[in-house]
Amino acid sequence: MTMQRMALFRLQRKYAPYLFVTPFIVLFLLFGVYPLIKSLVLATYITSGPKSHLFVGLENFRFLLSDPDFHKAVRNTTVFAFFSVFLQLPLSLGLALLLNRELVKGRDFFRFSFFSPHLVGQVFVAVLFSVIFIPQFGLLNRVLHAVTGLALDTKWLTNPSLVMPALILTSLWMYVGFNMIYFLAALQAVDRELYDAAQVDGASAFQQFLHVTIPGIRPVAVFVMVLSTIGSFQLFELPYVMLGNSSGPEGAGLTVVMYLYNNGFVSGDLGYASAIGWSLALGVLLISLVQMRFTGTWKREE
Amino acid sequence: MHLKSIIDSFPFGKAPFILLVVTLFAGGWLLFHPIPENVATLRFWTFAKTHYNAYQQIAPVFEAKYPGTKLDIQLVHGDAVTTRLRSAFWADLDVPDLVEVEISSAGSFFRGPIDDVGFVDLTSWLKESGYYDRIVQTRFAPYSNRGHIFGMPHDVHPVMLAYRRDIFEAEGVDVSKIETWDDFIREGRRLTRLNERYMIELSDSGASNLEMFLFQRDGGYFDADGNLIMDDETAVKTVTWYIPLVAGPNRIGSDLGSGRVFTQAIEQGYFLSFICPDWRSKIAEVDVPRMAGKMALMPLPAVEPGARRTSTWGGTMLGITKRCENKDLAWELAKHMYLDPEELAQRFRDTNILPPLRDAWDHEAFKEPRPYWSNQPIGTLYAELADQVPSQYTSPFIATAKDKMSEVISACAAYYRAHGDKDFETYVRTRLKQAAEEVRTYMRRDFN
Numbered sequence: 001m002t003m004q005r006m007a008l009f010r011l012q013r014k015y016a017p018y019l020f021v022t023p024f025i026v027l028f029l030l031f032g033v034y035p036l037i038k039s040l041v042l043a044t045y046i047t048s049g050p051k052s053h054l055f056v057g058l059e060n061f062r063f064l065l066s067d068p069d070f071h072k073a074v075r076n077t078t079v080f081a082f083f084s085v086f087l088q089l090p091l092s093l094g095l096a097l098l099l100n101r102e103l104v105k106g107r108d109f110f111r112f113s114f115f116s117p118h119l120v121g122q123v124f125v126a127v128l129f130s131v132i133f134i135p136q137f138g139l140l141n142r143v144l145h146a147v148t149g150l151a152l153d154t155k156w157l158t159n160p161s162l163v164m165p166a167l168i169l170t171s172l173w174m175y176v177g178f179n180m181i182y183f184l185a186a187l188q189a190v191d192r193e194l195y196d197a198a199q200v201d202g203a204s205a206f207q208q209f210l211h212v213t214i215p216g217i218r219p220v221a222v223f224v225m226v227l228s229t230i231g232s233f234q235l236f237e238l239p240y241v242m243l244g245n246s247s248g249p250e251g252a253g254l255t256v257v258m259y260l261y262n263n264g265f266v267s268g269d270l271g272y273a274s275a276i277g278w279s280l281a282l283g284v285l286l287i288s289l290v291q292m293r294f295t296g297t298w299k300r301e302e
Numbered sequence: 303m304h305l306k307s308i309i310d311s312f313p314f315g316k317a318p319f320i321l322l323v324v325t326l327f328a329g330g331w332l333l334f335h336p337i338p339e340n341v342a343t344l345r346f347w348t349f350a351k352t353h354y355n356a357y358q359q360i361a362p363v364f365e366a367k368y369p370g371t372k373l374d375i376q377l378v379h380g381d382a383v384t385t386r387l388r389s390a391f392w393a394d395l396d397v398p399d400l401v402e403v404e405i406s407s408a409g410s411f412f413r414g415p416i417d418d419v420g421f422v423d424l425t426s427w428l429k430e431s432g433y434y435d436r437i438v439q440t441r442f443a444p445y446s447n448r449g450h451i452f453g454m455p456h457d458v459h460p461v462m463l464a465y466r467r468d469i470f471e472a473e474g475v476d477v478s479k480i481e482t483w484d485d486f487i488r489e490g491r492r493l494t495r496l497n498e499r500y501m502i503e504l505s506d507s508g509a510s511n512l513e514m515f516l517f518q519r520d521g522g523y524f525d526a527d528g529n530l531i532m533d534d535e536t537a538v539k540t541v542t543w544y545i546p547l548v549a550g551p552n553r554i555g556s557d558l559g560s561g562r563v564f565t566q567a568i569e570q571g572y573f574l575s576f577i578c579p580d581w582r583s584k585i586a587e588v589d590v591p592r593m594a595g596k597m598a599l600m601p602l603p604a605v606e607p608g609a610r611r612t613s614t615w616g617g618t619m620l621g622i623t624k625r626c627e628n629k630d631l632a633w634e635l636a637k638h639m640y641l642d643p644e645e646l647a648q649r650f651r652d653t654n655i656l657p658p659l660r661d662a663w664d665h666e667a668f669k670e671p672r673p674y675w676s677n678q679p680i681g682t683l684y685a686e687l688a689d690q691v692p693s694q695y696t697s698p699f700i701a702t703a704k705d706k707m708s709e710v711i712s713a714c715a716a717y718y719r720a721h722g723d724k725d726f727e728t729y730v731r732t733r734l735k736q737a738a739e740e741v742r743t744y745m746r747r748d749f750n
Contacts, residue, residue: 049414158507
C-alpha cells in the first residue's frame with residue numbers, strides 16, 4: 001500500500017465518523033432543538049392570529065393553574081395512565097408467562113396474534129372500536145346484552161362515565177400484546193440455572209416467580225412501565241378519532257395532548273399550546289424520575 | 303471483483319458502505335427528480351368530495367373561457383384544510399389561491415387584527431357586482447367579521463324534518479297537522495317505544511342538534527357584534543325545553559352516531575325522523591337507498607303557531623387568500639363556481655345543496671320531483687324555507703363555545719335523569735352561566 005493511500009485511510013478514519021453523524025446532528029438541531037427552544041419562547045407569548053404576539057412572561061403558565069379544562073385534561077390523562085399501566089403490565093406479564101411455557105401449543109401463533117393489534121396503528125384501532133362500541137347495533141353491546149342483559153343502547157362513547165373505560169379497554173387491546181413481547185424477551189433471558197437452584201432449595205412455583213422471575217425481569221419491567229406511562233400521557237389519536245374530533249361528553253375524553261392541539265391548531269393560541277406542551281414534558285419527566293426512584297433503578301446501577 | 307475490493311477496503315465495514323451507497327442513491331434520485339413546478343394559474347382546495355367532483359367538471363369550461371388559465375383543484379380533508387391553511391398563514395408559506403372552509407372553523411381564521419386575516423375582503427366586490435343583494439343575506443353572517451365579508455357562502459342549508467312516510471302513514475300521523483313542536487312531541491310520545499323506536503334522532507351529549515333549535519329561536523353562541531350569548535334567556539329556555547326530549551322517561555329522541563349505524567337505524571325504524579338539512583338529504587339517498595319512496599320531508603315544526611319553520615345546519619365559505627397573485631381571475635372563478643345558475647342547477651342535482659343565489663332557484667332542476675322523497679320537489683321545498691333561515695354569527699372562539707355547550711347538554715341530561723323537573727331550569731341556568739364564563743375567560747385573554 002502506498003504512503004498516499006495510507007494517509008488517505010488515516011484521514012478517513014479521523015473524519016468519517018463526523019461525516020456520518022453530521023446528517024443526524026443537522027436534522028436534530030433543525031427539527032429537534034430549534035423547535036424546542038422556539039416553543040419555550042412561544043410559551044411566554046399570547047398569540048392572536050397569524051402575526052400578532054404579545055409578550056406575557058409566565059402568564060400562560062399561571063393561567064394553566066386556574067384553567068378548569070387543563071385540570072380536566074390532566075385528571076383524565078392521569079386516570080388513563082394509571083389504569084393503562086396497572087392493568088396493562090400485569091396482563092402483559094401474565095400473557096408472557098403463559099406463552100413462555102413450552103406446554104402451550106401454537107405459541108408462535110398466539111404470540112403473533114396478541115402482538116398484531118399493535119401493527120395496525122392507533123387510528124385504525126380507534127375506528128374499529130368506534131364501530132364495536134356503537135349502541136344498539138354494536139358488537140360489544142350485542143354480546144354483553146346476550147350474556148349479562150346489559151341495555152343494548154348503552155352509550156360507551158357518549159356517556160361521560162363510560163368514555164374512559166372504553167378508551168382504557170381499547171388501549172389494552174392494542175398494547176397488552178406489544179408489552180408482552182418485552183416481557184417474553186426478558187423471561188427468556190433469565191438464567192435457567194437460577195430456577196434449577198430454587199427448585200433444589202424447595203421453592204414453590206410462586207416463590208420462584210417472586211424471587212427469581214421478578215428480579216430477573218425487573219429492568220425490563222421498569223422500562224416498560226416508564227415507556228407505558230410516557231405513552232399514556234401522550235394519548236391523542238385514540239380519543240380524537242373515537243370521540244369524533246371532540247373531547248367527548250362533558251370533556252370526559254379530553255387529554256392533555258388533545259387540549260394542546262385544540263388550543264394550538266383549532267383556537268390558534270400557539271403560546272398557550274406551547275405552555276401546555278412544556279408542562280406536559282416536565283410532568284412526564286417528573287413522574288418518570290419518581291418511578292425510577294421507587295423501582296430502585298439508580299440504586300442498582302450504582 | 304472490483305466492487306468487492308472497494309467494499310473490503312472501506313474502513314467501516316460492509317454495512318456502513320451499503321448504507322452510504324443507498325443514502326447517496328436516494329439523495330441523488332431526489333436531487334434529479336424535483337417536485338414538478340406548479341404551473342397552475344389558480345390553485346383551489348376543497349374538503350368535500352361532492353364539491354370536488356362537481357368542480358372537476360367546471361374546470362375545463364373555465365379554462366376554455368379564460369385561455370391560458372390552468373386550474374389545480376385539490377381535495378383536502380376537512381381537518382387538514384384548517385390546520386394546513388392556518389399553519390401556512392402563520393408561517394407565511396404557500397397557500398392556495400382559493401379555498402373552501404367549513405363553517406365551524408371559519409371563525410377561527412378571523413382572529414387577530416383585521417389586517418392580519420389571511421383572506422381577501424370581498425365586501426366591495428360583492429356589493430359593486432350586485433351579488434350581495436341577490437344572495438340570501440343571512441348566509442354572509444358566519445363569514446363576516448368586524449364589518450368585512452371574508453367568504454362567499456356556498457349554500458343556505460335550510461333544515462327540514464325527514465321522516466319515514468310509510469310508518470307515519472301506518473300509524474295515522476298526518477304531517478299537515480303538525481305545525482308546532484308541541485304537536486310533534488305529542489305524536490312522538492305516542493309513537494316512541496323506549497329502547498326500540500324513537501320519534502326523532504336527537505343527541506343527549508352534543509350540541510349539534512340543540513344549536514339548530516337555538517337558531518330557530520334567534521339565539522346562538524354569539525351575536526352580530528361577537529358578544530357571547532350562549533347563556534342568555536333564549537338559551538336557558540331552549541335547553542330546558544330540549545333536554546326532556548332526549549332524557550328521562552318521556553323522551554322521544556335518541557342518538558346512535560353517524561355512518562352505517564344511522565343507515566341501520568333508519569331502515570329498521572329505530573328512528574322515525576331526523577333533522578335534515580339539504581346536504582343530509584343526499585347522504586340519506588346514498589347511505590340508505592333501500593328507503594327510496596318510503597321517506598318524505600316536512601318543514602321543521604315551529605316554536606309557536608306562525609313562527610319560523612326551519613333552521614340551519616352546516617355551511618361552507620369560499621375565500622380568496624391574500625397571497626393569491628391573480629385575484630381578479632380568482633374572483634371570476636368564484637363567480638363561475640358559485641353564481642352561475644347553470645352550474646348551480648347541475649350541482650343541486652348532484653348534491654341536493656341549495657345555493658344561496660336566489661336567481662338559481664327558478665331553474666327546472668329545483669322543481670324536479672325526487673322518487674326517493676316520495677316524489678316531492680325537494681328543491682322547491684328547501685327554497686321556500688330559505689328566506690326564513692336564521693343568521694348564524696361566529697367568532698374565533700366558536701369551537702370553545704360549542705365544546706362548552708356540549709358539556710352543558712351532557713350535564714343537564716344527567717341531571718334530568720336523576721332529578722327530573724325539580725329545580726331543572728335553575729340548574730340549566732347555572733350550568734350555562736358557568737360554561738359561558740369559562741368561554742369569556744378565554745376571550746379576555748385575546749388582546750385584539
